[in-house]
Amino acid sequence: MDIIQDYVYHAQEMYDWALSVSDERVADWPLMQSYTPTLLLSAAYLIIIWLGINFMQNREPLKLRWILMLYNASLVLLNFHIFYELLTASWRLGYSYSCQQVEYSRDPDEMRIASALWWYYISKLVEFLDTVFFILRKKNSQVSFLHVYHHVTMFPLWWVGVKWVAGGQSFFGAMMNSFIHVIMYTYYGLSGLGPSFQKYLWWKRYLTRVQLVQFVVGMAHAAQSIYVGCTFPLWMQWSLIVYGLSILSLFLNFYFHAYVKTSSQRQSVSKLS
Numbered sequence: 001m002d003i004i005q006d007y008v009y010h011a012q013e014m015y016d017w018a019l020s021v022s023d024e025r026v027a028d029w030p031l032m033q034s035y036t037p038t039l040l041l042s043a044a045y046l047i048i049i050w051l052g053i054n055f056m057q058n059r060e061p062l063k064l065r066w067i068l069m070l071y072n073a074s075l076v077l078l079n080f081h082i083f084y085e086l087l088t089a090s091w092r093l094g095y096s097y098s099c100q101q102v103e104y105s106r107d108p109d110e111m112r113i114a115s116a117l118w119w120y121y122i123s124k125l126v127e128f129l130d131t132v133f134f135i136l137r138k139k140n141s142q143v144s145f146l147h148v149y150h151h152v153t154m155f156p157l158w159w160v161g162v163k164w165v166a167g168g169q170s171f172f173g174a175m176m177n178s179f180i181h182v183i184m185y186t187y188y189g190l191s192g193l194g195p196s197f198q199k200y201l202w203w204k205r206y207l208t209r210v211q212l213v214q215f216v217v218g219m220a221h222a223a224q225s226i227y228v229g230c231t232f233p234l235w236m237q238w239s240l241i242v243y244g245l246s247i248l249s250l251f252l253n254f255y256f257h258a259y260v261k262t263s264s265q266r267q268s269v270s271k272l273s
Contacts, residue, residue: 022163023104025114031159032118038159042152045128049143052135061138065192068133072189078123079181085116086175095171097221099230102168114166120174121162123181124155146250157243161236169225169232173218173240180214183207205259212251219244 026032089112093103103110128151134142161170187207190197222240225232 018164023102023114023166025104025106025111026118026162026166029118031122032163035156035159038156041125041128042156045131045152045155046148048128049131049135049148052132053140053143056135056138062136064133064137068192069189071129071133072185072192075123075126075185076182076189078119078126079178079185082116082120082123082178083175083182085112085119086171086178089113089116090171090175097172099225099228099232100168100171101231102165102170102233104167110167113171114162117158117166117170117174118162120178121155121158123178124151124158127151128155144254146254149250150247153243157239165233165236169222169230169237172221176214176218180210183210208251208255208259212248212255215244215248215251219248 031037089109092109093107093113131143131147131151134140184207187201187204191201219241222237222244226234226237230237
C-alpha cells in the first residue's frame, strides 16, 4: 500500500510540475485548466458507444438526413477555418516547414495559431458525433476498432499538444489534417444526399489514399525534425511518429480489406463466371 501511495504521490508531483511549465497563453481557455474533463469526455464517448449499440439493437435505424447535412457542413466550415488560420498566420510569421520552435509570445499571429490549434482540439470532441450518428443509423460496421481508436485518442492527445506546444511544428500536422477533413466531410455530406449522388463519389478510395499519404508525410516531417536537431520538444516529435505508425498500420489494414482484397475476390468471381 505504501508503494502505491508513493507512486501516486510522485505521479501527482510530476503532473503538477508539468502544468507549471505549460503554455500560459492557453491556461484559462475552455477545458485547458485540467486534463480531467478531457479524460472524462473520452471515457463517456466509449460508454455511449456501448449503451448506444445496445439501445438501438431492437429499434429501427434513424434517417437523420437533414441533421447530417448540417453536421457535415459545419465540420467543413470549422476545418476550413482551422486550415486557413494556420496557413495564413504561419505564412505571415515566416514559419519554417523543416524546423519551427514554439514562440510563446502574444503576437497576434502567434495567438491566431494557438487559437486555431485549440479549435482543432475541440473539433476532435465534436467528431465524436460521427460514431453516435453511425450507431443511430445502425451502421455498426463503420464503428470499427480503427474508427474508435482514432477518435478516442486524437482528442486527449491534442489536449497535450495545445497545453504545451500551441505553435511551432504543431501547426503542420493540424493544418494538413484539417484540409483533408474539409475534403472528407464534403464527401460525407454529398453521400448523404441520396443514391442519385453516388455516381459522383467514385473518388472514395482516393480519399483513403490521401489519408495514408498524410500519415506518412506527418511522420517524415517529425523524423526530419529530429534528424536536423530541431529545438521543438523531442517528446512531441517521437509521440507523433509512434502514434502515426499505429494509425498507419490500422489504415493500411482497412485499405487492404476494403479495396485490395475485395478487388481480388471480384476478379476471381469474374474469371469463374
